[in-house]
Amino acid sequence: MNRAIVAAMAEAGETAESLAAQVGVDPKTAARWASHGRIPRPKTRKRVAAALSREVADLWPDVLKRQEPTWFRRWADIERVAVSLRAFQLAWIPGLLQTEEYARATLAGEKLTAEEADQLAEARVQRQAVLDRDDAPVLVVVMDEMVLRRDAYGDRVLMYEQCAHIEMCARRPSISVHVVPASVGMYPGLGGPFTLAELGDGSVLGNVDSQARSQIVDQPTEVATLNRRWERIRGDALSRKQSLDLIREATASWEE
Numbered sequence: 001m002n003r004a005i006v007a008a009m010a011e012a013g014e015t016a017e018s019l020a021a022q023v024g025v026d027p028k029t030a031a032r033w034a035s036h037g038r039i040p041r042p043k044t045r046k047r048v049a050a051a052l053s054r055e056v057a058d059l060w061p062d063v064l065k066r067q068e069p070t071w072f073r074r075w076a077d078i079e080r081v082a083v084s085l086r087a088f089q090l091a092w093i094p095g096l097l098q099t100e101e102y103a104r105a106t107l108a109g110e111k112l113t114a115e116e117a118d119q120l121a122e123a124r125v126q127r128q129a130v131l132d133r134d135d136a137p138v139l140v141v142v143m144d145e146m147v148l149r150r151d152a153y154g155d156r157v158l159m160y161e162q163c164a165h166i167e168m169c170a171r172r173p174s175i176s177v178h179v180v181p182a183s184v185g186m187y188p189g190l191g192g193p194f195t196l197a198e199l200g201d202g203s204v205l206g207n208v209d210s211q212a213r214s215q216i217v218d219q220p221t222e223v224a225t226l227n228r229r230w231e232r233i234r235g236d237a238l239s240r241k242q243s244l245d246l247i248r249e250a251t252a253s254w255e256e
Contacts, residue, residue, distance in 0.1 A: 082197040148250035160254035178237035
């Protein structure tokens with residue numbers, strides 16, 4: 001039994017039938033959330049939480065705990081305490097700016113069940129909570145223009161919503177998004193994506209992506225190399241305003 005669901009339904013005056021009607025599922029399915037502790041899919045969890053005026057974490061606290069891959073957890077913890085994050089991406093939208101649909105699309109073709117893919121996509125989106133804190137880290141993102149232009153398995157709506165989401169995020173005072181235009185040609189970013197996190201004590205750690213798993217870089221000489229590479233990549237990128245104009249244009253191109 002999920003006692004949190006039972007209590008929330010009672011307080012809201014909802015029955016399995018009325019909750020099911022609001023969420024768009026069969027009443028038997030809604031009843032199982034309470035009586036059998038069944039856990040709905042991420043989008044349904046959000047609708048249930050909204051209908052009951054609760055947070056998802058209040059209703060299903062365990063499902064949101066450490067859903068990210070075990071090997072990524074150390075970096076997720078670093079993100080949560082960082083005072084600034086600098087991320088470069090060559091091929092994907094950075095995880096901290098991804099929509100849930102885009103995150104799920106990046107997992108297509110992997111050896112995962114639908115539920116596992118949902119959990120990983122949701123975990124990636126949950127990481128973005130650090131950007132909503134009062135003491136949110138400063139986030140500076142640089143991405144290759146092709147990230148905005150690359151088709152997502154023919155889903156133009158997905159790319160429109162993703163680019164629009166980036167545009168919205170880029171307007172926040174604590175977030176800067178810069179684009180390296182295709183006209184630049186060859187530049188240091190072609191070596192691959194990475195992120196730099198500055199901690200409260202002034203130390204800097206790096207995270208380098210790969211086809212297998214990311215690697216945390218903490219050796220001073222290697223961090224210095226990433227810092228130099230960042231400066232060169234950032235130098236090839238457009239200004240914040242120019243980048244926002246390009247992002248707007250890319251968003252409009254997916255709407256056509």
